[in-house]
Amino acid sequence: MSAKSYEQMASFHEDTTYILGDLIMEGALDGGDHPIVVDGQFNGDITATDVIIREQGKVTGTVKAKTAVINGHFNGNLICESLNVTATGIVEGEVQANALSIDLGAEVIGSISRVNAKSK
């Protein structure tokens, strides 16, 4: 994902789903064709076009997305077309991605493989 689209996503849209603050969500979240930004805690399954886990964000479970940006903490199964783990990001578990970038300083623990069938 380009820096520009990240900026666009970071600005407020009604279509975008934001999980912010101290809140804890458990369950299944489907963002449809819109992005999901997690800066709180989420346990469960997330499906969306773009998933951004911000620095304070913590996600445990399964994430399916076209693009995923991890600035925070992720633990579980991550299936996406392109993944960017930034310097503050921590990813534990199983990652399936076709395009992968891991910034210096990021922690990635687990297995990495390619996606066979194109997943959403």
Next chain:
Amino acid sequence: MDKHGNKTVIGAGATFTGKITNARVIEVHGKVNADLTAEKVTIGEAGHFDGAIRADLVVVSGHYEGKMQAGSVWATATASISGKLHYETLQMDRGAALNCHIVYNWAAKNAVAAQTDKDDMDLPLPKPSDKAKNGVESTSPKEGA
């Protein structure tokens, strides 16, 4: 950090099923099926919320179904509410569709504090004398949820 502060938003087109805890301000434009305790809840025009809400303030512009227990409820012109509504203050705009049990409950605040962990939303309703005053005896028998 964010322009919109610490507000959690369920975007239009998004669907969430599960549980939300520790929420403060939350806005629903998508579909949510959850139980929720928060300070302020807004259900946007396109929003659907199914489940229990306990909050200080609830603004409903979309669809709500469930048991709501709120300090203040504002049903805007596009609101449609079904289920059960316990409130302390209620504002209803022309056009709002309320198809529900409506109970004025000044004890709500204490009840929220006392019962936050209890699944059943039914309040320990005021003493019989108070009930009689308010004419809301009928709410308890069928607690189907």
